[in-house]
Amino acid sequence: MKKNIAIVGAGFSGAVIANQLAHAGYTVDVFETRPHVAGNCHSERDAETGVMLHVYGPHIFHTDNERAWEFVNRFSEFKPYVNRVKAITNDRVYTLPINLLTINQFFGKTFRPAEAAEFLTSLGDKTIENPLTFEDQALRFVGRELYEAFFKTYTIKQWGLSPSELPASILKRLPVRFNYDDNYFNHKYQGMPADGYTTLVEKMFEVPGITVHLSTPFDPASKADYEHVFYAGPIDAWFGHSEGRLPYRTLDFEVFRDKGDYQGNAVVNYCDNAEPYTRITEHKHFSPWEQHEGTIMYKEYSRQCEENDIPYYPIRLARDKEQLERYVNIARNEPNVTFVGRLGTYRYLDMDVTIHEALNTADKFLACASEKSQMPAFVVDPLA
Ligand SMILES: Cc1cc2nc3c(=O)[nH]c(=O)nc-3n(C[C@H](O)[C@H](O)[C@H](O)COP(=O)(O)OP(=O)(O)OC[C@H]3O[C@@H](n4cnc5c(N)ncnc54)[C@H](O)[C@@H]3O)c2cc1C
DSSP: OOEEEEEEOOSHHHHHHHHHHHHTTOOEEEEOSSSSSSGGGOEEEOTTTOOEEETTSOOOEEEOOHHHHHHHHTTOOEEEOOOOEEEEETTEEEEESOOHHHHHHHHTOOOOHHHHHHHHHHHSOTTOSSOOBHHHHHHHHTHHHHIIIIIIHHHHHHHSSOGGGSBTHHHHTSOOOSSSOOOSOOOSEEEEETTOHHHHHHHHTOSTTEEEETTOOOOGGGGGGEEEEEEOSOHHHHTTTTTOOOOEEEEEEEEEEEESOSSSSSEEEEOSTTSSSSEEEEGGGGSTTSOOSEEEEEEEEEEEOOTTSOOOEEOOOHHHHHHHHHHHHHHHTSTTEEEOHHHHTTOOOOHHHHHHHHHHHHHHHHHHHHHTOOOOSOSSOTTO
16 A cells, blocks of 8 residues: 655755645655754754854745735744845945835945935946847946945856846846835835744644654655655655755855854845855844843855755756756646745745745646546656
């Protein structure tokens, strides 16, 4: 007798699918390599300071997606939180994303919105008619000074690549605001789970029929024991890296503690080469409703992901997508496995997108079961 469902990975992808299928009456075994649930969103109290620590880097929930927002609110109270990022470049502190205050401080001006917009247009390089790279796009829209101060070195530190090697589409996602709004995210809902992400995800697993096996890696050979497997691990690992390793960036966190308030803000980016790290995050500021005497910080360094590192950011240059395509083609012929989440589809996904896609995946599985049709390997095309 085959068992019902195996879910590989106890992050948001696995937790949402497990929750939905258990409510629909399925028995679900969840396998997780790590000793905790919540994947990269895992948070726990720092033993020394009592601060809620975002163990794999800071996570802020922000969304316009009503379904994802309604869903997470079933499992946790969300406290209001607005992300306001500061940036240090050339020994001065600015506010991000680039807004009227950034422009006025940087150029020593007192522009009103229309004047600032006109000024930036005058700085843009009009000889670049059809920007193909991030660098071209930045030079065309914000000019060389802002590009070099805020984007160029930071991008090299973060991606190990020059902006001239990255697609122009990246900058289209970075807004320039001609007002004083420095709320980093432009979404209707933004907040933090009151007791951290791990408590929230644990609640998702509290449905009869779900068994979570922590510290238990799932071997693809065990697939035969189950009617269907949802796999939120790295797609290349499922196939034994037969097409080579998909490239990722990984992060190193240098942890240090202090008393009181170290930097006065949750996130400070270091945009120039004066420091080798990309940012310092001070975790007590992610829970502004709590009081702690001590404080804990991460200095964040980005580098190429090697075999035993945690894969954080998929790189997805054109050549990486060709490699991904080979995996996707093999996966499409793998029956009874659905590849989900950021690692299973090799895409950067925010939590709300992850949750929304996982809800759709569970819906699709239930629809396929009632129509007696084959559940596809992907509910979202990883190549799109
Ligand atoms: C540094 C960083 C900051 C981020 N900040 C934000 C933010 O501010 N806001 C936001 O919305 N999103 C943020 N994200 C994105 C967020 O982390 C993802 O949306 C989310 O983690 C995706 O969930 P997932 O379940 O798909 O993957 P994961 O959380 O990675 O979970 C996958 C799990 O699968 C497990 N696994 C893998 N292989 C196996 C195996 N063979 N057997 C058993 N278990 C296995 C892994 O151990 C892991 O726990 C950030 C991401 C990063 C990298």
